[in-house]
Amino acid sequence: MIWNQQYETMPRDELRKLQLLRLKQLVENVYHRVPFYRDAFDKAGVKPEDIKSLDDLKRLPFTYKQDMRDNYPFGMFAVPQEQVVRIHASSGTTGKPTVVGYTARDIDTWAELMARTVSAAGVGRGDILQNAYGYGLFTGGLGAHYGAEKVGASVIPISGGNSKKQLMLLKDFGSTAISCTPSYALSLYETAVEEGVKREDLKLKVGIFGAEPWTEAMRQEIEAKWQIDAVDIYGLSEIIGPGVGYECIEEKRGMHISEDHFIVETINPDTGEVLPAGEEGELVFTTITKEAIPLIRYRTRDITRLITDPCRCGRSFVRMNKVTGRSDDMLIIRGVNVFPSQVEAIIVTKAELSPHYLLIIDRVDNLDTLEIQIELAEGIFMDRISRLQELSRSVEKEIKDMIGVTCKVRIVEHKTIARSEGKAQRVLDRRKL
Ligand code: DLL
Secondary structure, three states, X not given: OOOOHHHHOOOHHHHHHHHHHHHHHHHHHHHHHOHHHHHHHHHHOOOHHHOOOHHHHHHOOOEOHHHHHHOOOOOOOOOOHHHOOEEEEEOOOOOOOEEEEEOHHHHHHHHHHHHHHHHHOOOOOOOEEEEOOOOOOOHHHHHHHHHHHHOOOEEEOOOOOOHHHHHHHHHHOOOOEEEEOHHHHHHHHHHHHHOOOOHHHOOOOEEEEEOXXXXXXXXXXXXXXXXXXXXXXXXXXXXXXXXXXXOOOOOOOOEEEOOOOEEEEEEOOOOXXXXXXXXXXXXXXEEOOOOOOOOOOEEEXXXXXXXXXXXXXXXXXXXXXXXXXXXXXXXXXXXXXXXXHHHHHHHOOOOOEEEEEEEEEEEEOOEEEEEEXXXXXXXXXXXXXXXXXXXXXXXXXXXXXXXXXXXXXEEEOOOOOOOOOOOOOOEEEOOOO
């Protein structure tokens, strides 16, 4: 179902006019309100009045995750803090998270975008949505929550994990829809099998899955096992959270991007050059309605391509294909964004350890596992097992506390991790995606 006929099916020439109008207001606004943007525009030699057409967007400089970190926590906000009604955050490249804020209007916009998302999955009044995205600083839980309430569905704010309870509620409450990461959907299925849950006892029709990369093969597996429709949704905290791109259940071919709120480009990640629609590149978003933390040409690092042919569902928005990779080294482990540099920052604080380490990621019973092998520093020998264990536990705990991911640390002797002649090989990702 199309939630917002007026915008979701807006003729493209009208949409472009609306985008230009909003872009001009945005540029004017950030130039005067956010010192970071004023400096960046001045450096690039561009003034708000230079933006006369959508094509002029490419004259504006890119914004990077690093910029948000440099302005931690609230330096990129374009409104006084009294107008910020919500703060979320996601992992950054070091211990400090990337912080985002929302005004009351931003929360409304987000609910609208998520209402479009859940409607496109066929969820509305009368449905019961079991929302198994994490609630908290992560945007998944509350993002899906507000959108589902807006369409009139009954939301169960169960949050992530706790599979037995998830299954009990799926059955007892008759949930018709579930929202979670696709890997969790598969893991939950295993528990369902172990627990002897029968398909005929469930009313589940659809799953709204995202927050991590997954393939068409995984979609087919989830659909066949659960006997539901599985749709893909995309988003990132910096841009608003979930609700940036959403598939329609009719086609399930690419995620519609709400272009009345975001302008999307694909660029060559090495040169920054804008690519013709259809070519694979890095997604770059400009938020044209966001108030608290508007972003101009934000580099997502996500690699995919745009689909411009009209979709049979009637929505006029451009679509993005599934994300096929990243142009940086960010990993998503059990839905948590992890940069190897964050792990390194923890390791280097321990005198007994060397900065030679390897992250081994695997998928066991559909759940991601992370093992970190770390070498002892040169000249350090650990003859006492208890001391080794103590050290491993303390690194595991710090990683859990700082990055939010559970891992197993294995300390190995000096010079046992293979050295590379070029770039160090820090990651061994054994998951088959
Ligand atoms: O993951 C927001 C979200 C919540 C999206 C729930 C969908 C559902 P972050 O934690 O900031 O926000 O992580 C954003 O996750 O840059 C992508 O690399 C990845 N990602 C998100 N959705 C998808 C998807 C949320 N459908 C980062 N396919 C993004 C592939 C995805 N990757």
